[in-house]
Amino acid sequence: MTYKGSCHCGKIAFEVQGELTEAMACNCSICQRKGALMWFVPRDSLTLRTPADAMSTYTFNKHVIEHHFCPTCGIHPFGEGVDPKGNKMAAVNANCLEGVDLSSLKVQHYDGRKA
Numbered sequence: 001m002t003y004k005g006s007c008h009c010g011k012i013a014f015e016v017q018g019e020l021t022e023a024m025a026c027n028c029s030i031c032q033r034k035g036a037l038m039w040f041v042p043r044d045s046l047t048l049r050t051p052a053d054a055m056s057t058y059t060f061n062k063h064v065i066e067h068h069f070c071p072t073c074g075i076h077p078f079g080e081g082v083d084p085k086g087n088k089m090a091a092v093n094a095n096c097l098e099g100v101d102l103s104s105l106k107v108q109h110y111d112g113r114k115a
């Protein structure tokens with residue numbers, strides 16, 4: 001199925017193909033601040049519907065993950081990176097998707113502070 005996602009003001013809008021059944025809550029320094037519920041998909045499953053330069057990008061630590069956010073409303077709809085095998089991945093913030101019953105998701109708690 002196709003999910004529609006966006007930031008709050010709509011400057012960043014995208015679609016994601018896949019079946020969202022579980023998401024990850026991470027307690028690392030950035031995920032906890034964002035309150036993000038991450039859904040990992042192959043980067044090819046995500047289609048950006050707005051210009052890429054509408055997004056601001058934040059990186060830190062090893063700079064391997066690009067945390068995209070909206071410079072206008074400040075919401076972080078997704079990030080981009082590579083998995084351990086080198087595949088391009090997107091970490092979609094499930095909280096930014098339309099029509100998702102968040103309470104039905106199986107949430108894995110990841111201890112990103114120790115990792």
Ligand SMILES: [Zn+2]
Nearest residue numbers: 007009070073
């Ligand atoms: Zn926005």
